[in-house]
Amino acid sequence: MTFLELDDVSVTYRIAAGEVPAVRGVSLSLDAGAALGVAGESGSGKSTLAMALLRLLPRGARLGGRILLDGEDVLAMKWGRLRAVRWAEASIVFQGAQHGLNPVRRIGDQIAEPLLVHGLARPEAARGRVAELLEQVGLPTWRARSYPHELSGGQRQRVMIAMALACSPRLIIADEPTTALDVMVQAQVLTLIKQLVAENGISLIMISHDLSVLADVCDQLAVMYAGRLVEHGPAGEVFHEARHPYSQALAAAFPTVGDPASRLAPRGLGGDPPDPMRLPSGCSFHPRCPVAREECPTLDVELWPAGAGRRAACVHVREQSPAATKGETS
Numbered sequence: 253m254t255f256l257e258l259d260d261v262s263v264t265y266r267i268a269a270g271e272v273p274a275v276r277g278v279s280l281s282l283d284a285g286a287a288l289g290v291a292g293e294s295g296s297g298k299s300t301l302a303m304a305l306l307r308l309l310p311r312g313a314r315l316g317g318r319i320l321l322d323g324e325d326v327l328a329m330k331w332g333r334l335r336a337v338r339w340a341e342a343s344i345v346f347q348g349a350q351h352g353l354n355p356v357r358r359i360g361d362q363i364a365e366p367l368l369v370h371g372l373a374r375p376e377a378a379r380g381r382v383a384e385l386l387e388q389v390g391l392p393t394w395r396a397r398s399y400p401h402e403l404s405g406g407q408r409q410r411v412m413i414a415m416a417l418a419c420s421p422r423l424i425i426a427d428e429p430t431t432a433l434d435v436m437v438q439a440q441v442l443t444l445i446k447q448l449v450a451e452n453g454i455s456l457i458m459i460s461h462d463l464s465v466l467a468d469v470c471d472q473l474a475v476m477y478a479g480r481l482v483e484h485g486p487a488g489e490v491f492h493e494a495r496h497p498y499s500q501a502l503a504a505a506f507p508t509v510g511d512p513a514s515r516l517a518p519r520g521l522g523g524d525p526p527d528p529m530r531l532p533s534g535c536s537f538h539p540r541c542p543v544a545r546e547e548c549p550t551l552d553v554e555l556w557p558a559g560a561g562r563r564a565a566c567v568h569v570r571e572q573s574p575a576a577t578k579g580e581t582s
């Protein structure tokens with residue numbers, strides 16, 4: 253059953269110099285209990301898309317399209333409903349979020365806060381729930397009395413996951429949840445997230461520049477380039493047999509979990525991602541594409557079918573999909 257549906261979602265930031273089209277016409281859906289990974293280089297629009305899902309965009313950002321959360325139109329939600337949804341139905345774990353813990357408040361009080369604020373538990377019951385959550389994320393219950401500085405980075409990120417789980421959400425959005433952690437701790441936290449979403453039937457959207465991490469945790473993968481979706485399909489297939497040349501370069505760039513050197517640029521690709529205010533014509537990827545053709549700068553790119561449950565926005569894919577149906581334009 254579809255839990256989240258995005259239809260032609262776009263986000264434009266307005267800045268003094270003009271408009272920044274950060275997300276352009278993204279359509280996706282996510283089944284209840286499924287995990288979707290969103291990959292792409294820095295600036296491709298991943299975080300903007302994540303924030304758009306819960307209308308957490310900064311003032312001045314224009315959000316268009318349609319977002320349905322369990323059938324409910326997020327763009328039409330009144331403020332009170334939106335606020336309740338943000339904690340009780342969906343929650344976000346941000347990159348380096350552990351640094352956002354309040355240094356002068358005990359861990360237990362911080363985990364209990366969303367429960368108390370949303371009236372989901374009285375103080376006594378909240379204490380019990382905090383102990384349960386700490387156990388779930390692999391921390392001893394006495395840690396409830398600790399202050400953030402008494403915990404390691406990995407332990408603090410576990411606390412953030414406990415906070416995200418506190419109100420038993422049906423969706424967790426994890427934006428680079430392990431980027432700030434060392435490789436060993438990263439693997440432990442990823443295993444924990446994978447296990448918790450599976451055990452609790454929670455839908456997950458995980459954002460990363462690292463395709464190998466996403467392929468390990470998620471069922472589906474979506475690859476973004478310059479605000480557009482360029483490939484989407486089953487995680488293992490997109491990672492091991494990417495169809496879009498950009499996804500192929502991304503997949504080749506991350507042979508191991510969290511290799512920091514590969515953050516710089518996908519292997520085999522020259523240049524940088526385009527400035528969203530000066531996007532190349534036609535296929536936005538053509539200036540960096542190793543297999544670009546003469547027509548690519550003028551091509552009206554769409555997401556063409558690229559196998560069962562797969563789509564990719566590349567002219568080479570279109571050629572191999574004669575039955576291509578209309579998807580998205582680029």
Ligand SMILES: Nc1ncnc2c1ncn2[C@@H]1O[C@H](COP(=O)(O)OP(=O)(O)OP(=O)(O)O)[C@@H](O)[C@H]1O
Nearest residue numbers: 265267272274293294295296297298299300310528
């Ligand atoms: N508040 C803002 N105002 C104006 N432009 C913004 C704002 N936030 C992001 N952008 C721009 O929107 C584009 C997408 O940014 P976004 O942070 O969503 O990308 P990302 O893929 O999540 O990158 P990263 O991995 O570095 O977080 C970038 O060009 C960025 O500069």
